[in-house]
Amino acid sequence: MKAIKDPFNRPIISLRITITNRCDENCIYCHHDGMVNSKDEMTPEEIYKICEISKDLGIQRVRLSGGEPLIRKDIVEIIEKISKLNFRDISITTNGTMLEKYAEKLKDAGLDRVNVSLDTLNPETYKFITKRDYLDRVKRGIVKAVEVGLNPVKINMVLMKGINENEVKDMFYFTKEYGIVLQVIELMESENCDDSKFNAEYHYDLTSLEEELTKIADDIKTREFMQNRKKYFIDGGEIELVKPIENTNFCKNCTRLRITPDGKVKPCLLRNDNLVELLSYMREGADDEILKKQYIKGINNREPYTHEKED
Ligand SMILES: Nc1nc2c(ncn2[C@@H]2O[C@H](COP(=O)(O)OP(=O)(O)OP(=O)(O)O)[C@@H](O)[C@H]2O)c(=O)[nH]1
Ligand SMILES: C[S@@+](CC[C@H](N)C(=O)[O-])C[C@H]1O[C@@H](n2cnc3c(N)ncnc32)[C@H](O)[C@@H]1O
Numbered sequence: 001m002k003a004i005k006d007p008f009n010r011p012i013i014s015l016r017i018t019i020t021n022r023c024d025e026n027c028i029y030c031h032h033d034g035m036v037n038s039k040d041e042m043t044p045e046e047i048y049k050i051c052e053i054s055k056d057l058g059i060q061r062v063r064l065s066g067g068e069p070l071i072r073k074d075i076v077e078i079i080e081k082i083s084k085l086n087f088r089d090i091s092i093t094t095n096g097t098m099l100e101k102y103a104e105k106l107k108d109a110g111l112d113r114v115n116v117s118l119d120t121l122n123p124e125t126y127k128f129i130t131k132r133d134y135l136d137r138v139k140r141g142i143v144k145a146v147e148v149g150l151n152p153v154k155i156n157m158v159l160m161k162g163i164n165e166n167e168v169k170d171m172f173y174f175t176k177e178y179g180i181v182l183q184v185i186e187l188m189e190s191e192n193c194d195d196s197k198f199n200a201e202y203h204y205d206l207t208s209l210e211e212e213l214t215k216i217a218d219d220i221k222t223r224e225f226m227q228n229r230k231k232y233f234i235d236g237g238e239i240e241l242v243k244p245i246e247n248t249n250f251c252k253n254c255t256r257l258r259i260t261p262d263g264k265v266k267p268c269l270l271r272n273d274n275l276v277e278l279l280s281y282m283r284e285g286a287d288d289e290i291l292k293k294q295y296i297k298g299i300n301n302r303e304p305y306t307h308e309k310e311d
């Protein structure tokens with residue numbers, strides 16, 4: 001089936017499901033994937049059902065996120081179920097603290113790839129950011145993910161002024177050694193840290209890094225259906241920039257829909273005022289036709305968060 005388009009002509013290709021709000025770390029900047037306060041979680045069967053509807057409506061890629069997705073004891077079962085639907089790509093974004101234990105089981109269950117959050121290789125800075133002392137565990141988890149053949153493994157590095165802005169080179173050498181892709185991410189405001197003081201203190205504009213990478217890259221590619229992100233190929237390694245702030249091209253090319261932990265369709269990461277109920281309908285026994293209507297309502301609520309300025 002061809003992908004459905006939203007009112008701004010953006011095809012909906014990928015689904016991101018926040019399967020829990022729980023987490024074993026407490027990062028200073030965390031947006032919890034768009035923070036919807038809920039202790040409710042969907043069962044593996046409910047997650048499967050949502051994926052089945054998504055597949056029917058043209059979704060090709062599924063990512064599980066959180067909170068920390070690996071905190072769920074049934075994470076392997078969830079992947080096993082979803083993989084029966086033959087999506088083009090199933091991935092997880094994780095903080096990596098439990099990855100060493102789960103990488104192989106997840107790969108065997110049908111997981112294609114993994115993004116691991118790691119902002120620093122310095123133990124003290126890691127403790128400052130996450131409020132935990134898990135750096136070595138995370139590094140072992142990353143190496144294990146590479147070993148078992150999750151491919152590509154990516155590292156998500158949120159850059160912050162005065163904290164890790166000077167560590168991109170070190171992280172790049174680490175990732176290059178293991179054939180990992182480095183994603184450098186611009187800090188976004190979030191409900192956890194949405195006071196302008198936090199942002200003014202830590203926000204680091206990626207423009208200068210972008211300019212430097214443009215100068216030194218052997219090759220540059222654009223991910224057209226992935227928010228027009230730029231990928232820089234340098235000396236056998238790869239860096240991708242995630243630069244959403246004030247970037248109309250980013251939102252213009254956004255092709256993803258989200259599901260909250262309590263099973264609502266969430267049209268945009270940065271908004272919670274346009275959610276659409278899905279799970280409550282499912283629990284009341286609604287048939288596929290009604291569920292698909294709700295899903296499409298969510299797609300129709302979508303609009304780019306950052307618009308082009310009008311003259
Ligand atoms: N503003 C905005 N930021 C996003 C969006 N999706 C991801 N991000 C940011 O990009 C970072 C990396 O996201 P991931 O969830 O690991 O996945 P991804 O990089 O989007 O996807 P892949 O490149 O396919 O692996 C996260 O820090 C998010 O904060 C989005 O739709 N909007
Ligand atoms: C919310 S976490 C959930 C998955 C998992 N717990 C993890 O840390 O990877 C998903 C991604 O969002 C990123 N993130 C969280 N808050 C952010 C913010 N304010 N700005 C930019 N990225 C952020 C994290 O670094 C992580 O890569």
Ligand code: SF4
Nearest residue numbers: 023025027030067095
């Ligand atoms: S590990 Fe992920 S979900 Fe947990 S606090 Fe850090 S960024 Fe947020």
Ligand code: SF4
Nearest residue numbers: 251254268269304305
């Ligand atoms: S519209 Fe923009 S801010 Fe919202 S999810 Fe898409 S890329 Fe992110």
